[in-house]
Amino acid sequence: MIYADALIGAGPLATLECMTDLRAGRPIGASHFDRLEPLLAHVAKPIQYVGGEVNAVTKEWDSAEVRWALMYPDAYEVGAPNQGIQILYEVLNEQQDILAERSYAVWPDLEEAMRAAAVPQFTVDGHRALGDFDLIGISFATELGYTNMLTALDLAGIPVHAKDRDLDTPLVVAGGHAAFNPEPIADFIDVAVLGDGEEAVLLISGIVRQWKGEGRPGGRHELLMRLARTGSLYVPALYEVTYLVDGRIQRVVPMHPEVPWRVAKHTLMDLDEWSYPKAPLVPLAETVHERMSVEIFRGCTRGCRFCQAGMITRPVRERSITGVAEIVQRGLEATGFEEVGLLSLSSADHSEIGDIAKNLADRYEDSQTSLSLPSTRVDAFNVDLANELSRGGRRSGLTFAPEGGSERMRKVINKQVTEEDLIRTVTTAYASGWRHVKLYFMCGLPTETDDDVLQIASLAKEVIKAGREISGRRDIKCTVSIGGFVPKPHTPFQWASQLDHETTDARLMKLKDAIRSDREYGKAIGLRYHDGKPGIVEGLLSRGDRRVGRVIETAWRAGARFDGWSEHFSFDGWMAAAEDAFSGEVVDVDWFTTRERERTEVLPWDHLDSGLDSAWLWEDWQDALDEVAVDDCRWTPCFDCGVCDQLGTEIQVGPTGVTTLPMPEVRAGG
Amino acid sequence: MASRRPPDRDVAPVVQRIRIRHARRGRLRFSSHRDFQRALERAIRRAGLPIAFSAGFSPHPKISYAGSAPTGVASEAEYVEIGLTSPRDPGQVQVALDAALPPGLDVLDAVEVRTSDFAQRLEASWWRIEFPEVDPVALAGARDAFWAAGSVEVERRTKSGLRRFDAREPVVWLDAHPEQVGGCAILEAVVRHVTLSVRPDDVLAALRQVADLEPPVPPRVTRLAQGPLDPATYAVGDPLAPDRRD
Structure with a gap:
């Protein structure tokens, strides 16, 4: 048994692998809540561990033949609203002979107590031990959840190395965007799923059902x-x-010989046939997004070269205006949420977004329901939409994402926004009564110089200047948020050198000085950024190969947890782990991060097929270096990225001709 | 330039107020007051009740809460009041809200508001504290030591810092069951509500102080009732009774 003082930071972590007393003599599938309960009196926010949410499902253990534990490897407050987990939870539980429950990462205070009391990693629905399930599906939105996966497996008594697992150990299945390069966690997982999960989980369930039915x-x-x-x-x-x-x-x-050379991604072709979530969970605990979210389309063809999500989720598949309305209505009735979020990678790009927004705004105007559209498109149309959605309500902040500070930089990343566009757009926003504009940029992009980043300061000043002129007020504000760029697999920048963290930090300091030193505008501009160190670890995990697995394990054994949280993240811990794990190797952290790759190099994820043609990606990378932009193929001819050809499809956009929402009367609160 | 005034909404007035007693049971005893607030607001929307809203930029539903039990403590007697824009049968409100709330947050009673001094009626709480793996004899001894003490000063961290106060005086009745029930020794207490209210945790701290009572497992606490205190019998009455008069 492991006690607290051995757990975090101090020395290598002894693990719970194969401990037999985790089950405390109870049958497979039994609840462990009575053992967890006494621990909850001493941990922060115990409500996150008890489940019992509206629309949660707990099935009889024996009613199912295939049993999934769906895990989000971060805290409940982040994981509970996750759309992917919620959709798969419903898709699986709708099947009569399949059972799915949810599990989230436990904070170090509970981890310590669970180790001391030998309580296993549990699901929040039935408080069943993770080791009792057939499958553990883990959704990785980011690579920074890898150490939390190891904690969960270890707390479940499951060997962290796949090779050490036996017949009765669950299969560990990784999904989510990070699974497009699962090589760094190849030693810890049994299966990785690329792409949309809805059909994939049913495919896996069918194979497991059959194999179990045949007597394994x-x-x-x-x-x-x-x-x-x-x-x-x-x-x-x-x-x-x-x-x-x-x-x-x-x-x-x-x-x-029967194992294929390349593995294909899953692509759901008709979103309207997969109308999920139908009854989203309503958490009791406070979470990061408290709203009824509906995905209005999947995929994006804007072609921003830094954006992994935009590349790996092609082609564009729109949900119809009626399909959106149906999900919203059903979801609000099932949850009582006060807010509707229209989600996608660039929501204002839905071919019928104007009608969708107007109709929903009309429909829910008197019901104290607000609509949000997390869109960051830089154009006046976006402002019109925002005006429509905030009709009669408060106009606080509006977000735009030019991403690159200079015109040149925006050509490199293929974000086709001119300074003129941006000024015109924010002017419209300030003229419509908005007081606060937020601008997103990245630092550390390929070919970037100090000057490219310093132009963010001049842009922000121009924004305030234009805002003051049009509104005649001095109290307008602009917040500049900067994210560090991390090159990702399956993008044109997969070959690029990542900027080292020292240069990133120095560049951000220069930008800060340029903004702060301005007497006229400095005080009206807020600046938010993070230092460059976490980006290096993310970069190592993003473009790493199987050798990086040892770094993850070493860092985890030394205490790495919740790496996406600045209060838990330890750069020095990771670097020490890398030094240790790479000793005797010719590679190191720089080799994986700041090194530019050649065309001929075999990349760790080359055998995983995102649908994108490697020749097209390389060509696009060369275009980036030549500062050549390419258009969105939704409205212009095809550039042969390869996705549609391979799937025998084409992008699916409207108009459908349907402009009104045939919905029954909505129950307003009055 | 667009107007920054609050939107000109027709705010429907409150025509009926309903007082509700609800329980917080089982695993949902770990929900905080804020957790319950969000759950109730959403349940009201799911139940389709005509809840009234305040005016202004960010309208709030008209709901008021009486002092709620601490997080981690179960309760059979929590009270809220909601304002409606059209009248509803209280019995139907009870059924609809109970169905819309998750199991464990259970609506037990609902009456139409006819009186105004509700908060003053919540004079005392009746608590039951279950001590797993504790010997009833030891608990009874601790109970007697506490009861015999003139005052027992305990400390608690509050919003305004560490406070010292007497946990003995507001306890008007205290009883230890002679035998274990379900593997637990059981203590029941009736505690008057005073300005810095004495909570079950404070009573536990006092028992630790006067009798070294150290439960091996955290005790489970339930508020059984809150309401008017009968000075003769120390019974805690039903605070909704005056609203029930026809």
């Missing part, structure tokens, strides 16, 4: 073979990676 022939290996043979489920253990003497990958080879 061939053991765990046979099950993994069946999954791998589909060609769309990646089983890392069935591939061998060899390296060249200089550290680069030589090749990635399937170890069995």
